[in-house]
Amino acid sequence: MATLEIDRVRKAYGSMEVLKEVSIAIGSGDFLVLLGPSGCGKSTLLNMIAGLEDITAGAIRIDGQTVNDLSPKDRDIAMVFQSYALYPTMTVRQNIEFGMKIRGVPAAEREKATREAAEMLQMGHLLDRKPSQLSGGQRQRVAMGRALVRHPKLFLFDEPLSNLDAKLRVDMRTEIKRLHQRLKTTIVYVTHDQIEAMTLATRVAVMKDGIVQHLDEPQVVYDRPANVYVARFVGSPAMNIIPGRLKDGPAGAELLMDQPDGGVSRIAGVQISDAARRKYAGRPVLVGIRPEGFSVAAPGQSAVKAAIEVVEPTGPDTLAMFTLGGTEVIARLAPKAVEAGQIADLAVTTAKVVLFDPETEIRID
Structure with a gap:
């Protein structure tokens, strides 16, 4: 050795x-x-x-x-x-x-x-x-x-x-x-x-x-x-990189991402340092979410609206494609959790959300 x-x-x-x-x-x-x-x-x-x-x-x-x-x-x-x-x-x-x-x-x-x-x-x-x-x-x-x-x-x-x-x-x-x-x-x-x-x-x-x-x-x-x-x-499928905006409010950092229908999806409780939250408040950011970071939302749980376009069953799970923030997103869900053409409420595991600077593309801590 x-x-x-x-x-x-x-x-x-x-x-x-x-x-x-x-x-x-x-x-x-x-x-x-x-x-x-x-x-x-x-x-x-x-x-x-x-x-x-x-x-x-x-x-x-x-x-x-x-x-x-x-x-x-x-x-x-x-x-x-x-x-x-x-x-x-x-x-x-x-x-x-x-x-x-x-x-x-x-x-x-x-x-x-x-x-x-x-x-x-x-x-x-x-x-x-x-x-x-x-x-x-x-x-x-x-x-x-x-x-x-x-x-x-x-x-x-x-x-x-x-x-x-x-x-x-x-x-x-x-x-x-x-x-x-x-x-x-x-x-x-x-x-x-x-x-x-x-x-x-x-x-x-x-x-x-x-x-x-x-x-x-x-x-x-x-x-x-x-x-x-x-x-x-790194990752297959790769991490989703979604354009969004960071909002700073009384409850902490919140992410806003555009929906295809003109609406806005919100993700609250994003973990980010106070310095980064102050620096990027009101500014565009790139939102990184692994496919397994999505799950079908429980009733009353905060979620993004996902118009499911394509579903790919793989056996142990299902890959679901939809559009968020003007980009194609892939979610890894339980088998038969959603169907193509369905409007699904998908929760996001906020602890695993990663933010990147849109200009340097370096991770924001």
Whole structure:
């Protein structure tokens, strides 16, 4: 296990800046997920941690040691690639042992380490097969086993599940989660899949255009996103971002949002600091509400009027679409709670409402 510190790291290719002073610090045993769309710089950052890319500026420290100038083999890291990178002519056993053999590890020690890794990943029966005889999930297990036997300070995963089908991705997520819980090792994991980030990480760094937009625990990133970009990127369906206005009254902050029929919906009891309430009173704000933040209102409960346009049953719940504040909104409700064409009264869980500045799109606290 090891700590990792990324200190104001920059990466430029000529005049094109890919990473812009990225700073991230994680503790020993943390599972950091670098999350973002293609081209945001997450894989470049992983390659810099591994020593496969040079650093333009800043420093990377593993267990307090600056590794900027160390070669990949001297960093005590193990990397699992998207493409598996297995030797096709070797058996599973030979693939797992190969790195140890190159380093001169004795045969008995190699065999013991291979057996332990195979048992941990439930692939002891595959040791004499070749990669062409394995499924995608089995090949990924072999790649993980090859990394495991090194007992590195740091594991690096570069979108390891993106080549797998949906069911295998779920299964392998569980395997990786189980592996982390058992070994308590430090992991840095790159993905564009926010479900992987939420289920695996102890810390998530959401990236965009070479900048870390939000770094925190997954639940904090989900519940209190730092800005509108993070709010829309994390969550499926994404957080609803609804134009509205903030009103300050004797009972506290109240949100006003326009209805399609010209009326106004009100949400009272919004939790916001006194300073923010004074600053934004009477001004436009962006109202963030997760789909599950809506529910069918009980009689007499404060609610917004929702003219349900489309209903999508998913089995455990129903997604209902309607218009509020001039934008399409999605509510996650109980099965058969509403029907298309119905005017429904929907309550809002005010404790989970998040407000954003409409100009900067940064969360208002």
